[in-house]
Amino acid sequence: DIQMTQSPSSLSAYLGDRVTITCRASQNITNYLNWYRQTPGRAPNLLIHTAHSLHVGAPARYSGGGSGTEFTLTISTLHPEDFATYYCQQSYATPYTFGQGIKLE
């Protein structure tokens, strides 16, 4: 199975900050990398798919980068609803494994 590792393990920030989260895959997954945001008590929401593409309806302050084994999710300006847990997921090969999640506080 492809292992997905997110860093940092947790992150503290303030409203209006710019933050970047990193995800590393244990092997080359080209651009088959997706990002989700999950708020407490809710299902995850797809933000970015195929590394760079903003999902329909996701806020434009989110952007994705990277390819191969290293990927980033950047939030340009933190809004209150962005204080949540973020997961990366590879969709290169089953099982479509997730990273361990990063809680933004």
Next chain:
Amino acid sequence: EVQLVESGGGLVQPGGSLRLSCVASGFTFSSYAMHWVRQAPGKGLEYVSAIDSIGFSTYYASSVQGRFTLSRDNSKDTVYLQMDSLRPEDTALYYCARGVLGAGLDYWGHGSLVTVSS
């Protein structure tokens, strides 16, 4: 509007069985693969199972292989997750999600809670 509604969860004893259902609406169900992801209390997301658009091909995580069976009925816009030989470590909120090939899980249900305990 795309909607996915899970049902069938509950409390079951170790070794017991449950069948989860996920009813879809708002899109052409037979055109999409469907996936199940679970989340144990206070933990992260675990990918569980998937089925292709016509029900020909299925995938199972090693943690559930041989115990869970995924199927679909495209005439009813429904996917079913049959869970047998349940273990306490299967306790989780089970999400049904629509998959877009190579592009992630774009719509999710609200989840169905499964608790395995004596």
